[in-house]
Amino acid sequence: MLLSSSEQLEELAIDFAKNLNGGEIVALYGGLGAGKTSFVRAACKALGVQRVTSPSYGLINIYTDGKFKIAHLDLYRLSSLEEFLMIGGDEVIKNHLSFIEWPELIKDELTHCINITIEIAGDNGRKVTIDEHFSH
Secondary structure, three states: OEEOOHHHHHHHHHHHHOOOOOOOEEEEEOOOOOOHHHHHHHHHHHOOOOOOOOOOOOOEEEEOOOOOOEEEEEOOOOOOHHHHHHOOHHHHHHOOEEEEEOHHHHHHHOOEEEEEEEEEEOOOEEEEEEEEEEOO
C-alpha cells in the first residue's frame, strides 16, 4: 500500500497492533530512515506501552507496561547468527511479542513471522507491504 505521510504510517501501525494476540514475531525490513522504528513505536503505544525507544545501541528493549510483554530488537550491528544467539535473542523472541528491525541476519531461523517491508516513496511517502511468512 502507498502512504503519503508519517501520520498514515502511524495509523497503519495502530490498526496493525489491534490484530495482534501477543506471541507474534514481526520482522521489519527497510533502509535507514524508512520508518521501521516509527512503525514499532506507534504499534507499541497502541498496545499501551508508555515509552518506546530505539534499541539501536542496546540491541533489545523489553516493554512490560502494555497489553503484552513486548521485545523490540534491532539487529543492525550484529554480524552473525551466533551473536544473536549469544545475546539470548532466540529466547527473547520465544517469550514475547517481538518486533525485529534488520532481521536479515536471522530470517532463515524465523519459521513463522509477519514480514513488514517499508520503503521510502517520494518526499514523505512510504510503500508498505505486510505478509505472513511460514517455512517448514
